[in-house]
Amino acid sequence: xASFLHHMRAMVGGRWLGWGMVVALGCASVAALWLLAAVALxxxxxxxxxxxxxxxxxxxxxCGIRVELEYGEATRLLLGEVRAPDPSERARLTSESVSRLxxxxxxxxxxxxxxxxxxxxxxxxxxxxxxxxCVGAVAALxxxxxxxxxxxxxxxxxxxxxxxxxxxxxxxxxxxxxxxxGKLYLGAAAALGWVWLLVVARxxxxxxxxxxxxxxxxxxxxxxxxxxxxxxxxxxxWHLVPFDASPMPCMVRSDRLESLPVASPHCQGIDAPMxxxxxxxxxxxxxxxxxxxxxxxxxDEKRKLWLMLNPGREFAGHVVLVAPQRASVSExxxxxxxxxxxxxxxxxxxxxxxxxxxxxxxxxxIREPRCCVAPLVLGDTLATPLIQR
Amino acid sequence: xxxSSASVAAKSIYGVTAAVLGILLWCWVLLDLxxxxxxxxxxxxxxxxxx
Numbered sequence: 001x002a003s004f005l006h007h008m009r010a011m012v013g014g015r016w017l018g019w020g021m022v023v024a025l026g027c028a029s030v031a032a033l034w035l036l037a038a039v040a041l042x043x044x045x046x047x048x049x050x051x052x053x054x055x056x057x058x059x060x061x062x063c064g065i066r067v068e069l070e071y072g073e074a075t076r077l078l079l080g081e082v083r084a085p086d087p088s089e090r091a092r093l094t095s096e097s098v099s100r101l102x103x104x105x106x107x108x109x110x111x112x113x114x115x116x117x118x119x120x121x122x123x124x125x126x127x128x129x130x131x132x133x134c135v136g137a138v139a140a141l142x143x144x145x146x147x148x149x150x151x152x153x154x155x156x157x158x159x160x161x162x163x164x165x166x167x168x169x170x171x172x173x174x175x176x177x178x179x180x181x182g183k184l185y186l187g188a189a190a191a192l193g194w195v196w197l198l199v200v201a202r203x204x205x206x207x208x209x210x211x212x213x214x215x216x217x218x219x220x221x222x223x224x225x226x227x228x229x230x231x232x233x234x235x236x237x238w239h240l241v242p243f244d245a246s247p248m249p250c251m252v253r254s255d256r257l258e259s260l261p262v263a264s265p266h267c268q269g270i271d272a273p274m275x276x277x278x279x280x281x282x283x284x285x286x287x288x289x290x291x292x293x294x295x296x297x298x299x300d301e302k303r304k305l306w307l308m309l310n311p312g313r314e315f316a317g318h319v320v321l322v323a324p325q326r327a328s329v330s331e332x333x334x335x336x337x338x339x340x341x342x343x344x345x346x347x348x349x350x351x352x353x354x355x356x357x358x359x360x361x362x363x364x365x366i367r368e369p370r371c372c373v374a375p376l377v378l379g380d381t382l383a384t385p386l387i388q389r
Numbered sequence: 390x391x392x393s394s395a396s397v398a399a400k401s402i403y404g405v406t407a408a409v410l411g412i413l414l415w416c417w418v419l420l421d422l423x424x425x426x427x428x429x430x431x432x433x434x435x436x437x438x439x440x
Binding site for chain 1 (some may be wrong): 400401402403404405406407408409410411412413414415416417418419420421422423424425426427428429430431432433434435436
């Protein structure tokens, strides 16, 4: 019960559309109980059937709108198109959006499966097999199969709750596979329904009516249009962002990216402390460093901390210098010497690597800046102007 | 008479097929739209974002 309420609260997310979904789902559940009572008591099922179908369709429509809105919001947040005060705030907003998204997809299918099965049952149980009843029953069974497929695919996210990036990759692949399997199950169910309808239709003999043909053709035509319209999303679903899309993220302010030196083709990323030297001052982890001596002390602290956390391991002595391309060797030499004095023998130069370009069907080309570390030999730096003005 | 009966049968088969295929396509589209979630979540592997 607590889990049920938790998912419902996460689905609502404190937004009016979420409450609208809860109300629609409540109406569908009440209508389904009304239908169940009508079937059990042998009363007319027409009104409860219409009420159940209409409220269920409304629930699905509201879920669709919510999911579309959350797709848009999560995408803008993940692509950095939303101006959030700081990265942690953006991460919080993203996780809230993803939570609303997943719970919207996992919560409503639970009652919808039961409701769709009840509708199919009430359409066929002790009733004349007229064509609207038969088509309605096949449609309800396909809806139940669809809801079950969605639920199954979303279940993967809950089994992997709280796992890291590599685990998320497995979860995404599992969810996608489950949805693909769901499409196969749906195809098989539709084929069976088609054969059954053909057999029933021979007896009914009224499938050739003009109104039925127009309605069926419209359903097929709109289905084809929707399939074509969703092709872009289908393509992207099967071309996820590679797990190691950007192994060399740029860790500097975006307005300073352009001023970094351009990397050679063999440039690679390394895990090492960074210190920045810009015309407006030197920084380590965003903290201003007034003099080279401050840099030496700070880097020395980092080296000692590393040795404390990694007992028995050899200190690599890597440090990364972040400086604009226009900086001269004379401007940098005192800072580099300070790093050397703190025990960091291998100084690398932070550089811009060719940007990553991801071609998507729905978001166009995603461009991601990449940075890496080029070797910078201390002795040479002092003697020769490696960084050209 | 026979030709008319065959025409009605052909229309019946078309009506059944179009209805079932139409419903099936809509259900598939729903699953495609749900599957797009995996792509949106995979965007989280981009470290900074920006197009």
